[in-house]
Amino acid sequence: MSTLVVKFGGTSVATTERIMHVAKRIQREKQNGYDIVVVVSAMGKTTDQLVDMAHEISESPSKREMDVLLTTGEQVTISLLSIALHKLGIEAKSFTGWQAGIVTEHVPSNARIENIKPKAVNDALKAGEVAVVAGFQGIDDEGNITTLGRGGSDTTAVAIASALNAERCDIYTDVDGVYTSDPRFVKGARKLKELSYDEMLELANLGAGVLHPRSVEVAKNHNIPMSVRSSYEDVEGTILKEEIEVEKDLVVRGVAFEPDIIRLTVYYKEAYNGSLANIFTTLAKNHVNVDIIVQTIIQGTQPSVSFSVKKENLQDTLQVLSEHKDILGYDHIDYEGELAKVSIVGSGMVSNPGVAASMFDRLYREGIPVKMVSTSEIKVSVVVPQEDMLKAANALHEEFGLSLKEKVAQ
Numbered sequence: 001m002s003t004l005v006v007k008f009g010g011t012s013v014a015t016t017e018r019i020m021h022v023a024k025r026i027q028r029e030k031q032n033g034y035d036i037v038v039v040v041s042a043m044g045k046t047t048d049q050l051v052d053m054a055h056e057i058s059e060s061p062s063k064r065e066m067d068v069l070l071t072t073g074e075q076v077t078i079s080l081l082s083i084a085l086h087k088l089g090i091e092a093k094s095f096t097g098w099q100a101g102i103v104t105e106h107v108p109s110n111a112r113i114e115n116i117k118p119k120a121v122n123d124a125l126k127a128g129e130v131a132v133v134a135g136f137q138g139i140d141d142e143g144n145i146t147t148l149g150r151g152g153s154d155t156t157a158v159a160i161a162s163a164l165n166a167e168r169c170d171i172y173t174d175v176d177g178v179y180t181s182d183p184r185f186v187k188g189a190r191k192l193k194e195l196s197y198d199e200m201l202e203l204a205n206l207g208a209g210v211l212h213p214r215s216v217e218v219a220k221n222h223n224i225p226m227s228v229r230s231s232y233e234d235v236e237g238t239i240l241k242e243e244i245e246v247e248k249d250l251v252v253r254g255v256a257f258e259p260d261i262i263r264l265t266v267y268y269k270e271a272y273n274g275s276l277a278n279i280f281t282t283l284a285k286n287h288v289n290v291d292i293i294v295q296t297i298i299q300g301t302q303p304s305v306s307f308s309v310k311k312e313n314l315q316d317t318l319q320v321l322s323e324h325k326d327i328l329g330y331d332h333i334d335y336e337g338e339l340a341k342v343s344i345v346g347s348g349m350v351s352n353p354g355v356a357a358s359m360f361d362r363l364y365r366e367g368i369p370v371k372m373v374s375t376s377e378i379k380v381s382v383v384v385p386q387e388d389m390l391k392a393a394n395a396l397h398e399e400f401g402l403s404l405k406e407k408v409a410q
């Protein structure tokens with residue numbers, strides 16, 4: 001029998017009523033003849049509430065204990081959903097991440113899955129049961145509970161689909177697919193029928209919160225058919241796959257944005273060749289993710305390296321830099337906050353010159369200053385003041401023809 005992995009996010013399981021609705025949805029898929037694994041998130045805003053509770057007690061709670069705390073959210077949902085399935089007469093069994101054999105690296109709060117030993121889940125499927133697995137969690141090789149980073153249940157679902165050789169992985173959520181931009185904030189955003197893994201990976205990495213970036217990475221690496229669809233309405237969603245037909249006139253396929261970006265600048269007394277290697281090796285070793293990098297060595301000015309980090313990583317970044325000041329050999333550091341990143345993405349960009357120029361031109365006409373730029377074959381990102389983020393996203397969405405009614409996104 002073919003296996004189907006389905007995943008339901010926080011809003012989709014926010015109340016017991018919604019959990020009952022999810023159980024009925026699973027019942028329909030089961031009647032279609034599939035073996036079913038369901039991955040679920042914590043109910044509604046539970047994870048945020050747990051984070052807030054910890055911060056009521058401490059400004060910097062232990063990451064290990066945060067993982068123990070946050071994984072309780074998903075554990076509530078797996079048991080309630082199993083109970084809901086039993087109520088419909090469907091045999092079902094719940095599994096925490098560790099019971100499902102999800103082994104991760106030893107990185108609290110943002111671990112990658114290293115491997116999955118799905119025997120227990122497989123046994124449940126063989127016995128005709130629906131396996132209900134907690135998203136976002138695993139265990140490292142020292143026996144610590146770990147989490148996969150916010151939004152990580154998507155990755156649990158795709159990784160399980162890969163481990164079980166599933167036919168498909170369907171991500172059910174509160175939107176009915178992937179849109180040209182976040183429909184909550186961008187006027188005229190429209191649903192895309194198909195999207196390539198690469199485009200989706202860029203969009204997700206650049207802030208489109210609809211999917212956890214690593215889930216797309218796993219789907220691409222293991223060629224797992226994946227879709228994003230509505231948990232409320234029975235309508236077609238967006239299909240993600242390797243190759244898609246792109247209309248020539250839709251060079252840009254999506255606009256993504258991400259608030260809370262910090263630009264850090266490290267100043268040196270004099271230029272020396274090892275500075276870039278030293279600083280970024282040190283940050284990487286300490287698990288600090290750095291994004292856009294700009295080095296400035298101009299005669300008459302103090303040599304410097306600027307890079308962007310997420311606001312949530314600022315304290316860790318500053319700490320790592322100050323702990324290694326001696327070997328890094330810098331003079332001083334400053335940083336600018338209240339920034340955001342806005343990006344345009346599309347695989348057609350590689351063969352269409354002038355896209356970045358049109359982007360800068362439109363931002364200039366809107367009076368939006370560009371603080372940093374980064375490009376790849378399929379995206380251009382700019383760092384702008386946070387107060388201009390949505391204005392920039394809406395303007396670029398319109399500039400590249402994504403908002404036009406008469407054009408149908410494919």
Ligand code: ADP
Nearest residue numbers: 009010011173174178179181182184208209210
């Ligand atoms: P879940 O709890 O189901 O995991 P998320 O909140 O993580 O749901 O993701 C769904 C949300 O992603 C939508 O409500 C939407 O506001 C946001 N989103 C951001 N970018 C996009 C996009 N390009 N297309 C669709 N939704 C997007």
Ligand code: ASP
Nearest residue numbers: 041047136150151152153
């Ligand atoms: N509950 C976790 C979060 O809110 C994981 C997830 O929903 O995917 O980030």
Ligand code: MG
Nearest residue numbers: 009151209210
């Ligand atoms: Mg999500």
